[in-house]
Amino acid sequence: MKTIVSAAALLAASFFAIPTSAANLVLYTSQPNEDAQATVDGFMVANPDIKVDWVRDGTPKIIAKLQAEIQAGNPVADLLLIADMVTLERLKQDGKLLAYKSPEAAQYDASLYDADGYYYSTKLITTGIMYNTSAGMKPAGWKDLTKPEAKGLVTMPSPLASGAALIHAQTLAAVPGLGWDFYKALQANGAIVAGGNGAVLKSVASGEKAYGMVVDYLPIREKAKGAPVEFVFPSEGVSAVTEPVGILASTKNAEAAKKFVDYVLSEKGQEGFLKLGYIPARNDMKLPEGFPARDAIKVLPIKAEEALKNTDQDLKTFSGIYGSN
């Protein structure tokens, strides 16, 4: 008995020696894991004296986490690198962000960053249509997804799980001829809502569904790896988010955080995104392989203030159509 007790005590003692992380910066991001790791690795190579810990989740979930932490009075994150400007605009208005005028901003279109320096876009992520190459129809526009050929074969990301999906729904809802009626028609055609963009990719690539609304880089990258998928930029145009970066007002390490912002906006940081298969936001950068020319991509407009104001109502409308919460 004694040996067991002492063995247990020893075991317990070793378990309690939990290593504590010594991160200088904590990044909350919605980038997929491989990309987040690559971004952070690139920054740490450029700034070897700063260690970055990162956390990945869908934008709404990461914001939910942050909100809960803020409510608790102890936000862990120093930096956000998440899907859309609307979300950061909301945080800015709530006074949760730190203003920082990055010198790199000069290389960016003024519409891509906040004039007061609260957030900066890092890339362009459009949402279009992907299809499985064994599908019968090759969709060219959004409305093709409501055709009988696509009955029961369409999937899309949920605005509750993905920031890009929310902006996408809000963008299409404002397009004359599409609007919420388009979403109702999709629902009537048996379209389903499945988690985030990753779930859509998986579902279409594997052939569970034939068509999906999805962010561009996922299917384009997977196609290059040999997956049986194609991505199209629909004729009506695509919605876009810009994956902005912002510093939280509560950061305890503002100087390091500013360096991170400068890095992701710098040519080097932008090349890192390019290599991962994203359209860089910085002026005069190339497009990644597999994309059409930049001016061939028609981006549908979205009014940020209006989108912000309508977010709750839009989520309710969407949930009402798809019976999810």
Added chain:
Amino acid sequence: MHGYVRSGNSQPAWLFPFIVISVLILSVLPLARLAMVGIAAFANGGVIDVLSEPSLWQATYYTIVTAVLGTIISLLIGCLFAFLLTLTDLPGKGPLSFFFVLPMMIPPQVTALAWVQMSGPSSPLLKALSLAPPLGSPQPLYSVGGIALLYGVQHAPLVYLALRAGLMTLPRDGVEAARLSGASSLRVFRDIILPLSLPGIIAGAAISFVSCTGNFGIPAILGIPASIYTLPTLIFTKFSAFTSRTFGDVAVLSGIIAMISVAGLMIQDRALRGRDYRVIGLSGASAAFQLGRWRFLATPLLWAILFFMLAAPFSALVAGALVPAYGVPLTFKTMSLHALQEILFRQAVTRTAFVNSLSLAGATALGLLVVTVLAAYVLTRRRDLASRIVASLIEIPYSLPGIVLAVAFILVFAAPVPVLNISLYGTIWIILIAYFSSFFAVSLKPLITAFHQLDPALEEAARLSGAGFVRRLFDIIVPLIAPAVGASVILVFLIACNELTISALLWSAGTQTLGVAIYNLDDSGSSDLASALSVLVVLMVVVMMLLLELLAKRLPKGVVPWRN
């Protein structure tokens, strides 16, 4: 002596208050905090909005239906294995038992991932075998039946362990007496074994039901794509759209889950009322029945069940980790080690998650034991109203889904702890405390069962001979309940290792657990990485179980749950 011992009762005076304080901190405080937020939501009129949403009632319906069906399936499989492996001379009992307990130790979302990859058009395994259904075929597991089936697979070992613990202490002499009087095997089983094992079956059913209602990993992966929401996934999606109302809504929703779980436990309580089978010590009823020719039916049946529960899904998982991209059939040409390399050598989260999950699980299992041995003693000796209240308070956190507990603990530990002025929020310690709260009941249950079967006469005799409480504890009680102690530690360790729902909300940078890492990888579309990490987790579980197997000779009998 009078100062330390209550008259007419053999417990030291500090014992019950100690348990009460533990329960206050781990159960009452967080839940009261959550209830306050819930009541505040009531006061603001938000509750009408919540209760009038059809999605709520739909989710309640799905929660109950899947949990009931899942419990039935886990009872069928669990009882079949428990009776055959404990009471008969079936060959290969050791390995059968070993493999049967394995699914319980695999995180639910890994089980779900593996099964999804095993069936439907997405299966890399079926594609490799050219058996995949055509494009657009529905995934059969994305349904109520699919969720219930995986609940059954996931929780059958819980039933098995609960029942087996009871079966191992069956009096052999009773069976032998019946035999000598000419009773048939069926008669012995029906009249002696079955009634005596009912408490174990009912306890197993209750654990299974409560686990089903709180499960998150399986309905998240199988239900959400088909718009089938159970209450835990509904709460999770509500969190994904965090608003000022969220905490209030969740408080109301968790109230409903609590009612369902408490209803399940009340049925258990009622079923057990009036039954008090006490058996002296361990009688060991091994091989009470000779299977004879039936073994040629039973052996392949059990192995076939295990093949579908383990081998097939695991192969699918490996296939999922080896494909270079989605939808590419797995062949020797296309096979790629990219995902394994990424997980093992590039992703910082892999090591973090392994260290965190193992440390948390170990600390929870051993730390809790100190409290639960004493709690089990007190609760079985004192049978007054106060102890019944304490017992139900312990059950509540476990019957709530992890996500509800997580919110409760955020609310409690958000601000720095008074006096000590330490901030727990955002650290690994808040997860540890939430684990203590959540797994209290898991740790306690096998001990309570053991205490119920313990004859108080032994301890009374020692007390009359002048042995103090501590002496009686270490010399009489602990040796007699050692198997239950072992079962308790292992159960808690493995469940905590695979935990997802609590950590899903409490994790922060650097405190990711394995469950969170796998779920997030899959959620971000990197199901190849999720599969690769899952394969590593399954291998780790098997290695841990093999280590226990090696150590088993040195451990008291019954500590390793799958061994005779």
